[in-house]
Amino acid sequence: MDGNDIPAGKCPVMHGGMTQMGETVTDWWPNALNFDILHQHDIKTKPLGTDYNYRKELEKLDVEALKDDLRKLMTDSQEWWPADWGSYVGMFARVAWHAAGSYRLSDGRGGGGTGNQRFAPLNSWPDNVNTDKGRRLLWPIKKKYGNKISWADLMILSGTIAYEVAGLKTFGFAFGREDIWHPEKDTYWGAEKEWLAPSDNRYDDVSDPSTMANPLAAVQMGLIYVNPEGVNGNPDPMKTAAQIRETFARMAMDDEETAALTAGGHTIGKSHGNGDAANLSPEPEAAGPEAQGMGWFNTKGRGVGRDTVVSGIEGAWTANPTKFDMGWFDMLFGYEWELTKSPAGANQWKPIDIREEDMPPDVEDPSIKTMPMMTDADMAMKVDPVYNEICQKFIADPEYFKDTFARAWFKLTHRDMGPKVRYIGPDVPAEDLIWQDPIPAGPTGYDVDAVKAKIADAGLSLTDMVNTAWDSARTYRGSDMRGGANGARIRLAPQKDWEGNEPERLARVLSVLEPIAAETGASIADVIVLAGNVGVEQAAKAAGYDVTVPFTPGRGDATDEMTDAESFDVLEPLADGFRNWLKEEYVVSPEEMLLDRAQLMGLTAGEMTCLMGGMRMMGTNYAGTKHGVFTDHVGALVPDFFTNLTDMSYSWVPVEGGTYEIRDRVSGDVKWTATRVDLVFGSNSILRAYAEVYAQDDNAEKFVNDFVKCWVKAMDADRFDV
Structure with a gap:
C-alpha cells in the first residue's frame, strides 16, 4: 500500500481518552491472531528433561503392585475425605469418567489422554466438583510410583479398577497416556462467559440438538454431557433424550453404547445434594492458598458423608451402590416415577410407593434407608422408544449388558489414544476394534x-x-x-x-x-x-x-x-x-x-x-x-x-x-x-x-x-x- 491506500485510523497520540489497559495483545487488539495454540506443550514446560521417555519408564512399572494399591485405596485412606459406604468406587469411576468424557469427535480435543483434568478450566468446571479430592487421594500412589506412571494413566486406571472392585469384568486397559504440564487454555469450550449459561447459546434452535455449534459436544459451559435436571434445567425426559443422543454421538458413541454407559455409570455411586450449594467455597482455581489447589469445601457444617453437596441432586440410583449389578434397571423399570426436589433444590425424580428393601442405605449408617432417585437423563432411557428397546435387551440378557458396558467404558477411556500400536501393558485386549482405525503392518523389504x-x-x-x-x-x-x-x-x-x-x-x-x-x-x-x-x-x-x-x-x-x-x-x-x-x-x-x-x-x-x-x-x-x-x-x-x-x-x-x-x-x-x-x-x-x-x-x-x-x-x- 502507499500512503493513500491506508484506511483512516485513530490518532496515534494518546490524549487521555484510554483509561483501561489491556493485559494481553488480544485484549488490545481482539482481532489479532492468537498463536498460543501453536505453543501448547512447549518442551520448556516439561520438568522431566528432554531425555525422559515415558514408554521406557513404563517398562519399569510393577503393574500388579500398582493395581493392588488402587484396589486397597477403594476402601482405605478415608481419614480426611470419608467415602460413601466406606467405598471410593463411585469417586474414582467419576474421576476417570470426567477425565475421558471431555473428548469430542469433531476435532479430537479433550479426553483423558493428557492428564488435563489437573489444570484449568477443567479442574474447576462445575461438573467436575470434587474430582480434585479424588486426585488428592491418588497422590500417595503417584508419589510412590513417580515417573513410571503418568497422571493421565493413573486417573483412567483408577476408574477401571473401581469398576473391577465393584464386580465388573473389565474389557482391558492400556497404558501410554503422557502428561501435559500446563493448561490447554486455547481449546475452545464455548463462547459463554459464565458457568452453566443457558444452552440456547450453543444452538441455532435448542429444540433441534443437531444445530449445536461445532466443535462443541456438551450442552452447557462447564458440563461434560447434558444437564441432569433437563434441558436448561427444565425436566422433560424426551427433550433430554434428544440432547443425549446428539451429545454422545459427538463423543463417538452410538445409541447402544450410550444406553450402556448411562446404566453402567449410574449403577454405582450416588449424587450429592444434601445441603445448600451457596455454602460451598470457591472452585480450585479461585480458592485461596490455604485450599492448596482444592475447592468446593462446605463452609457450614461437615460437608462430607450425608452432608456432601456436589451436583445438587441427592441420592443413589440403586439399593447396592457399591456393586455392579442390574439394580439400575430394576429400579428404573420396576417403578413409576414422579418429579421432586433435592434438599439443594435440584430437579430430580423419585419412585412412587418404593419398597423398603429397594431403598439404598445411608452413606454413613447402613441401618438408615434413604430415597433413591433418577435424573432426567435416566428417565430419558425409559421414555425414549429407542433407548427403552435397548434397555429391554439388556434386561433380558444381563451378561450382554455387562459386556457392552465394559466395551463402551474401554472405548470411552481409550478413544483419544489413537491406534492400538500406542497401547502398552499386559491388559491390552487382543481384539482389534474398528474405532481404533486398525491398519495392518506394511512391507519393509522392497527396494x-x-x-x-x-x-x-x-x-x-x-x-x-x-x-x-x-x-x-x-x-x-x-x-x-x-x-x-x-x-x-x-x-x-x-x-x-x-x-x-x-x-x-x-x-x-x-x-x-x-x-x-x-x-x-x-x-x-x-x-x-x-x-x-x-x-x-x-x-x-x-x-x-x-x-x-x-x-x-x-x-x-x-x-x-x-x-x-x-x-x-x-x-x-x-x-x-x-x-x-x-x-x-x-x-x-x-x-x-x-x-x-x-x-x-x-x-x-x-x-x-x-x-x-x-x-x-x-x-x-x-x-x-x-x-x-x-x-x-x-x-x-x-x-x-x-x-x-x-x-x-x-x-x-x-x-x-x-x-x-x-x-x-x-x-x-x-x-x-x-x-x-x-x-x-x-x-x-x-x-x-x-x-x-x-x-x-x-x-x-x-x-x-x-x-x-x-x-x-x-x-x-x-x-x-x-
Whole structure:
C-alpha cells in the first residue's frame, strides 16, 4: 500500500481518552491472531528433561503392585475425605469418567489422554466438583510410583479398577497416556462467559440438538454431557433424550453404547445434594492458598458423608451402590416415577410407593434407608422408544449388558489414544476394534530406490505427487492421533470423495501409483508418500540443491472393512491454508483455520511458515490457482514467497472477492495475486519475523533443508510404530 491506500485510523497520540489497559495483545487488539495454540506443550514446560521417555519408564512399572494399591485405596485412606459406604468406587469411576468424557469427535480435543483434568478450566468446571479430592487421594500412589506412571494413566486406571472392585469384568486397559504440564487454555469450550449459561447459546434452535455449534459436544459451559435436571434445567425426559443422543454421538458413541454407559455409570455411586450449594467455597482455581489447589469445601457444617453437596441432586440410583449389578434397571423399570426436589433444590425424580428393601442405605449408617432417585437423563432411557428397546435387551440378557458396558467404558477411556500400536501393558485386549482405525503392518523389504525411479518415470507432475501425499497426510490430528498417511485411507470412502482432495485428480494419480505398489511389493501408503518425496526432491534440484528426503518404509494399507466411514467424516478438511483452499466462507477467518490445522498436525509456527512458503513455490494450490505463488520459478524450492512478500517495492491492494493484487509501486502493474492466508505472513508481526528469516540472502539453503525436515514431520506424524 502507499500512503493513500491506508484506511483512516485513530490518532496515534494518546490524549487521555484510554483509561483501561489491556493485559494481553488480544485484549488490545481482539482481532489479532492468537498463536498460543501453536505453543501448547512447549518442551520448556516439561520438568522431566528432554531425555525422559515415558514408554521406557513404563517398562519399569510393577503393574500388579500398582493395581493392588488402587484396589486397597477403594476402601482405605478415608481419614480426611470419608467415602460413601466406606467405598471410593463411585469417586474414582467419576474421576476417570470426567477425565475421558471431555473428548469430542469433531476435532479430537479433550479426553483423558493428557492428564488435563489437573489444570484449568477443567479442574474447576462445575461438573467436575470434587474430582480434585479424588486426585488428592491418588497422590500417595503417584508419589510412590513417580515417573513410571503418568497422571493421565493413573486417573483412567483408577476408574477401571473401581469398576473391577465393584464386580465388573473389565474389557482391558492400556497404558501410554503422557502428561501435559500446563493448561490447554486455547481449546475452545464455548463462547459463554459464565458457568452453566443457558444452552440456547450453543444452538441455532435448542429444540433441534443437531444445530449445536461445532466443535462443541456438551450442552452447557462447564458440563461434560447434558444437564441432569433437563434441558436448561427444565425436566422433560424426551427433550433430554434428544440432547443425549446428539451429545454422545459427538463423543463417538452410538445409541447402544450410550444406553450402556448411562446404566453402567449410574449403577454405582450416588449424587450429592444434601445441603445448600451457596455454602460451598470457591472452585480450585479461585480458592485461596490455604485450599492448596482444592475447592468446593462446605463452609457450614461437615460437608462430607450425608452432608456432601456436589451436583445438587441427592441420592443413589440403586439399593447396592457399591456393586455392579442390574439394580439400575430394576429400579428404573420396576417403578413409576414422579418429579421432586433435592434438599439443594435440584430437579430430580423419585419412585412412587418404593419398597423398603429397594431403598439404598445411608452413606454413613447402613441401618438408615434413604430415597433413591433418577435424573432426567435416566428417565430419558425409559421414555425414549429407542433407548427403552435397548434397555429391554439388556434386561433380558444381563451378561450382554455387562459386556457392552465394559466395551463402551474401554472405548470411552481409550478413544483419544489413537491406534492400538500406542497401547502398552499386559491388559491390552487382543481384539482389534474398528474405532481404533486398525491398519495392518506394511512391507519393509522392497527396494525404495526402485520404487522412486518408477514413480519418477510414471509421467506424474510435481504437483500431482506432492498434493496427493500432502492430502493423505494432512488429515492427521495429534488431538486424538487419528488420520494421517498410514493406511492410505485417502483411496477409500469417504476420503476419496472429499472436495478438498480433488476427487478426479486423486483418482487419476492413484491409478498410476497403485500399479507401482503392486509391481514392487510396497504398500500404496508408502508409494503415496514416496511420490511426494520425489516431488520435493525434484523441486529442491530445480532450486540447485541435491537432497534426499528421509523415508521409513512400513506403512500399511487399510481396507473398507477396517474403516468406520461415518466416523471419518469428521476428519474432512473445510480449509487448507497450505494449499490455499477454503470450502466456503466461515465466521472463523481463513488464517485462524490455518492455525487450527497446523496445531492438529503438530506443527510449530516456524514449521507452518516454512511449509507454507515451500508449498506455494511448488505450485501446489488447490485446482492450480495462482494466489500466493510469488515467483517466476514455479516448481523450484526457492524462498521467493518470502523475499517477494517482504519486498517493499510492491503494494498490496484488496480487490473484490476477498483477494488481493500485488502491484509494482512505480508502474502499478499487477505482479501477483494473494489471499488473506498468504498476506498474513507479512502482516502479522510474529509470522513476519519467521518469514524474514527465509527472506534473508544467506538462508536459501536453510529454507530447503528446513522444508525437508518439516515435510518429513508431516508425513511421519502418524508413524507410532517407529
